Amino acid sequence: MAHDTRVAAARDGSPVPPGPPPSKPARGRTDLWWWPFAVPALVLTVAFFLLPFALNGYFAFTRWTGFSSVIAFNGVENFTNLVESGVLLRAIRVTVTYAVIAMVMQNVISLSLALLMQRTGRVNSFFRALYFLPVLISPLAAGYIWSAILEPGGPLNGAIGVFSSGFDYAWLGHGTSALVSVAFIDVWKWSGIVTLVYIAGLNAIPHSLVEAARIDGANAWKTFWWVKFRLLAPALTFSVVVSFLGALNAFDIVQATTRGGPGDATSVLNIALYRQYAGGFFGTASSISLVITILVIVLGVPLIAFLRRREVEA
Amino acid sequence: MNRSMRIVAIVAALAVGSACSNPGAGGDSGTEVSADGTAEVQADRLTVWVNPADPDAVMNVYDRFTEETGVEFEIIEMPSDAFESGVQTRWASGERPDILEYHATSLFWALNPEQNLYDLSEMPFVERERDILDFAGSFDGKVYAAITDTPSLFGIFYNRNVFAQYGLEVPQTLDDLASICATLQAEAPGVTPIFESGGSAWPTQILSGLMAMGSAQQADGWSQQVLEQETTFDAPDSPFTAGIAAYRGLHDSGCFNSDATTAVFEDSIVAVSEGTAAMVALPSGLLDMFTAQLGGDVAVTNETIGFAYPSADGAVSAWAPNVAGTWYVPKTGDAERESTALAFIQWVTGDGYQDFVDESGTFPVLEGAEPPASGITGVREELQRAFEDSTAYAFNSDLIGFNSEFANYMTGLLSGSETPESIAERSQTAFEQAARAAGLPGWD
Known part of the structure; x- marks a missing residue:
């Protein structure tokens, strides 16, 4: 940076800033001196991301099972089997529904909390830490804790029973409520991070703009909707994308609470993958993994493009 | 394409090429030990994959074998709520224990037994539990499992x-x-x-x-x-x-x-x-x-x-057979350990079997063994009758x-x-x- 400043200054005739003169590049030396520093990260990325990604793409089109030592190319048979059995479409439907529920709940709740805890103070700092605590808990532990809370004879129904005697609804025992409940646990687990992002976004909004809106007669809601929410666009982009794409990869919380049940009500794609893998059908499991990747790209790219465009408009 | 990109491409191509053979195939080392009841203890340590839900009567078998032969066991407990997938994951990556405790139902077919497990058909215990091994622990006419516990x-x-x-x-x-x-x-x-x-x-x-x-x-x-x-x-x-x-x-x-x-x-x-x-x-x-x-x-x-x-x-x-007390001998490529693992199977289905029956308190599944010394009473008697009468x-x-x-x-x-x-x-x-x-x- 300092080198560039000095060169620019010398060109336009302005005084040269103090400091040692720029050294000339040595003979034969190129601008690729940073390569050795990038190699470790590059190797790790290739070994643990690109290579598995490429291999998974190949295995998705093979008959690879634990029953045989041969891995044979079988075209799209794994995919047609998954479609024929209904496993794939059912799992995609459950996964997208789960992700939409989790994303909407997470952002509404987190933005509300951020508005409540925006100002820095002792009380707000305490509650920020409190709401962040679930982020630090293992997802499996979170799942087990909530399974106990949501039992028909558990504390949630006990609390509701104060108002409605004998209330014993099985939250995880009915398809729709199980899916919403598990998505809510995901929201509870990760809202702490999203809330912090929104708080940072709110604090980055120039106070003068908010003050100007109020002077112009805007009430609290109009100030939020026409000023703050518009200027929160970058934080919204990050939070919506992270919560939605994260939920598309759901597994641990679902496994700990419902294991995909009852029936297939919460069988997200990763649960369907896990079942194939556990049965020794590795090729079919790879096919589902490829579908997850494609789903993330197909849904994620337009979502990011839309939200980025909205940022510019805002 | 510069040099570093060429290296990355070669590594990827090699990996894809090697994908034509199953990474979990392993096994077949060419150093097979005779599985006919004549194996000897040659190693002083064996690894075993077990289900943590195993009863004491099964776990104590390892201790008694240690007392008998001096062979120490490294017991690796698979997660009980993901037992099958836990075994599959490690198995698929080529990892093998010296002794595997696993299902005797079709679940073990997914371990590719012909390639990866010792054929125990010639072991002496097989003829003593034909009525079970005709159904379970076998694949394609060969016996791979030593089933010692009373079936569920x-x-x-x-x-x-x-x-x-x-x-x-x-x-x-x-x-x-x-x-x-x-x-x-x-x-x-x-x-x-x-x-x-x-x-x-x-x-x-x-x-x-x-x-x-x-x-x-x-x-x-x-x-x-x-x-x-x-x-x-x-x-x-x-x-x-x-x-x-x-x-x-x-x-x-x-x-x-x-x-x-x-x-x-x-x-x-x-x-x-x-x-x-x-x-x-x-x-x-x-x-x-x-x-x-x-x-x-x-x-x-x-x-x-x-x-x-x-x-x-x-x-x-x-x-159906229990996981506990159902043992397999994977091919690991280490002849000394394989021999010792086979010797364990000989012992647990032979000299060590009666102690196991006595401790478990249930009826024996291997012919020649006596019911537990304490006798079989109450519900256990009903279970034995159910197994003998109509199954x-x-x-x-x-x-x-x-x-x-x-x-x-x-x-x-x-x-x-x-x-x-x-x-x-x-x-x-x-x-x-x-x-x-x-x-x-x-x-x-």
Whole structure:
């Protein structure tokens, strides 16, 4: 940076800033001196991301099972089997529904909390830490804790029973409520991070703009909707994308609470993958993994493009 | 393409090229030890993969072998709630223990036994338990498993006091269960007739499938017919569909606990022990949990708990081998360790077997061994009688693809998203796809 400043200054005739003169590049030396520093990260990325990604793409089109030592190319048979059995479409439907529920709940709740805890103070700092605590808990532990809370004879129904005697609804025992409940646990687990992002976004909004809106007669809601929410666009982009794409990869919380049940009500794609893998059908499991990747790209790219465009408009 | 990019491309191409052979194939080292009962202890340490739910009687076998031979064991516990996938994951990456404790049902076929496991067909113990090994622990006519523990029987644990109080007969058929349910609903509204544990999922397969199908298995070898494509799950008049329909009838009649979709099997043991529920369908291996619930007193257990094995047309107990006490010898490429592992199998099915039977307190499955010195009484006697009188190999044991999904289908039935017919249809599709993918005989 300092080198560039000095060169620019010398060109336009302005005084040269103090400091040692720029050294000339040595003979034969190129601008690729940073390569050795990038190699470790590059190797790790290739070994643990690109290579598995490429291999998974190949295995998705093979008959690879634990029953045989041969891995044979079988075209799209794994995919047609998954479609024929209904496993794939059912799992995609459950996964997208789960992700939409989790994303909407997470952002509404987190933005509300951020508005409540925006100002820095002792009380707000305490509650920020409190709401962040679930982020630090293992997802499996979170799942087990909530399974106990949501039992028909558990504390949630006990609390509701104060108002409605004998209330014993099985939250995880009915398809729709199980899916919403598990998505809510995901929201509870990760809202702490999203809330912090929104708080940072709110604090980055120039106070003068908010003050100007109020002077112009805007009430609290109009100030939020026409000023703050518009200027929160970058934080919204990050939070919506992270919560939605994260939920598309759901597994641990679902496994700990419902294991995909009852029936297939919460069988997200990763649960369907896990079942194939556990049965020794590795090729079919790879096919589902490829579908997850494609789903993330197909849904994620337009979502990011839309939200980025909205940022510019805002 | 610059040099570094070329290197990356070569590494990727090599990896893709090597993908033509299964990374979990391993095995076949070319240094095979004779598995004919003559193996000797040559190593001083063996690794074993076990299920953490193993009873003490099984775990103590390792200690006794150490005392006998000086061989130390490194016991690696797989996670119990993801046991199969845990084993599969490590197995698929090429990792092998010296001794593997695993299922003797079709689940072990997914370990590619011909390639990866020692063929134990020539071991002396095989001729002493032909009646079990003809069904389980074998693949393509070869024996791979040493099964030492008494098989699990699938039936009804019932509370004797409740039955005595309301004058109930021990059920022989599924209709008898419906009749008992009706009696209890009329005379004992505080008692749940049948406790179901949809939250644990796996127990839902027992009454609806393993028990209901006992008659068809015993009379017609139904699962073998499915394997040989002579019938299907969803055929007209399918006993499979009929069994699930009978189960749904019990559910719809209010015979199950109100939290049947979410309750876990531990709840059922408490409920039947205390008499707040009359019956529960569980594997016989859980008898010890009833004893623990009843203060650890075997006499109280015998007075309180009984075992019945009703099926569609009469009493038939479905059986399947336990994971505990079922051992395999993987091919590791280390001849000394392989020899020692085979020596362990010789010992545990030979000189060490009687001590195991005495400690486990159940009847022996290897001919030539005596029943436990303490005798077999009460419920255990009923279990032995059930195994000797009228049994059928559990129908789902070899129906791959289906057997890992059945419990999910049944929780769907409990929550109302599945019907007996939809389950039959899905079961057939799942089995057919798996049979083709696995290349089962006749399914290539």
